[in-house]
Amino acid sequence: MVTLKDVAERAGVSPATVSYTLRGGKHVSKWTEERVRMAAHELGYATNMAARSLRYGKTGVIELVVRGLDVSTIYAKMVTHVKHVCAGRGYHSLVMQTEQDPQTLRDAVGEINRQSCDGMILDPCGMTADAIRKLSQNRPIVMLDDYSGAGIFDNILTPHRQMAYAATRHLIEAGCRRPMLVGASPDQLRRLAGGVTEPVKQRLDGYTQAMDEAGLAVEPSRMIDAEWRYFVGVDVGRELARGGRLDADGLVCCNDTLALGVIRGLADEGVRVPDDVKVIGSDGITMGEFTVPRLSTVELDMHGMIEQAVDMLVDRIDGSYDGDARQMTASFSLHCRESCGCGAASHA
Amino acid sequence: MVTLKDVAERAGVSPATVSYTLRGGKHVSKWTEERVRMAAHELGYATNMAARSLRYGKTGVIELVVRGLDVSTIYAKMVTHVKHVCAGRGYHSLVMQTEQDPQTLRDAVGEINRQSCDGMILDPCGMTADAIRKLSQNRPIVMLDDYSGAGIFDNILTPHRQMAYAATRHLIEAGCRRPMLVGASPDQLRRLAGGVTEPVKQRLDGYTQAMDEAGLAVEPSRMIDAEWRYFVGVDVGRELARGGRLDADGLVCCNDTLALGVIRGLADEGVRVPDDVKVIGSDGITMGEFTVPRLSTVELDMHGMIEQAVDMLVDRIDGSYDGDARQMTASFSLHCRESCGCGAASHA
DNA sequence: TTGTAGGCGTTATCAA
């Protein structure tokens, strides 16, 4: 390992001068600067980040902690945006996945007060803000869609109600009279009691509002309890179509992953999308552009969302803000591809 | 920030004793141990990793450097395996994506001699082993499918030839008489001259061998030059099917991503898989289980592959091996789902 | 069984 001292010896100056010079100090003679740069280059010197972090009390790293990147979720898309935005702010970004494992999540959060990173963008994944605060000891964290801790952490919300409203309304406008909500139901709300219910509640609200406005009846049998995941979607799709009797002409799915699962399950029973039933998802995973049929969806403005997250985080890290926890809501837009069958599909 | 000294004061012992105790030292009196643990707990002490890394000269972190996690690639799957295997070996793992950007890749590789991590599993992504060695100064790196630097780095190879052979042979056995290879052609080989040609060359070889063995003619028009990516696949699919004249009864695609793109492109022209043409991919991305149709594929043994990679890496890191560069080849297996139309589809 | 002392590589301060 080549250190400042090595470079200093070779250049015939002191380590302090080398450090100062290499970081662009102004008051260095041309002659010294040249010798230092040359020596550093020849020796292949690279700053030891562990030492620098120790000295600075900062690492220059922002960590993104998410559930899982596999099974094409929205998180894979998020990673890319985080990287670019962080780079623009002079930070490195790293990704860590918890796979919904509480212990892994705890460990990940704990890393923040071990000087492994300066801040985190964190999907709390069911863990309460209070528990996270205990583990993280007030270090900078921006939460993604947290409902457990009003005012504890900066928080970026997903507008579940509005997204469900927009999706439902679109299917109605596309001609559906019996749209069904997949991924939220009164039963589900009861089942989740004590856990995170807000997203489901809001989805339910948005759906109901759109139905009401259109003068359509909200039937309990048209709200399906389902975790927002692939496998679950497959089962739901099969179940709904079993025996060829699908009691809906449209499916409003609470996320894209679930929607793709449902479409897969329906296909198993010979039900075609959008011919036999229209489907719309939510989130805007990249994969949705390539499936058969292409998935219509209510897409989150991921870039804007991550920009806000990183900005809030960076402000906390460099101390330019240390007031109350802030809360922002992501924006979204409707993307009609094929699965909603509205006829506006616009692929090149 | 709580330090060892703080804990020491509270417990009424020296920092050295606290350090020793907390890391499970044997020669500590029960009384001391209790006081130390209590003090540490009460203060919420957490080891400062920057300091520990500086002291040890190690970080306990292994970094996985890949192209991109989005657009469902095999890398998302890899991440999960790396995480588990590393955890089993007592290492943390972190992910960094380069998005094929040479500068990002260079920066990432440079991090290894700044004490940011102890070792890397690296997709060289076209960069030569020589260039990487210069940047990394002989620190532990395991390459994924590198063909540029025989004997420079430990390397895990993808058996391109065998995989193409297995895929082609399977389509032939499923009844194809005019299987086409998508993603490798003599033209493509010429186009890539000077870059990374080995994977394409091997795919071509494997395909040719299977065709020869079956007594089928290898037609130049049935080997398609195509980058192994979604978008490209979509274009290829459309192009092949244009005007309803597809001159093949099977498509051997060089990876799953490409295959899904091709299927999407074919669908745009009304060509159905596997009814009108059979398709098989390569790699085994998770998504392939859920698409319509489900994607048949030659699946890499990702777990075994990553276990080997991590083992080789850890041996280098802890110094238990420092001999010549080793080379391993991943194994694989055929997974018949729907797209190959062989009739053996085995989904629950 | 516990404590003292020194150093890992870097940088900020201050003196020269």
Place this chain on the structure above:
DNA sequence: TTGATAACGCCTACAA
């Protein structure tokens, strides 16, 4: 403009 020095927090010989 440059250099000596101390400190960041931790760990390990070695001494007590």
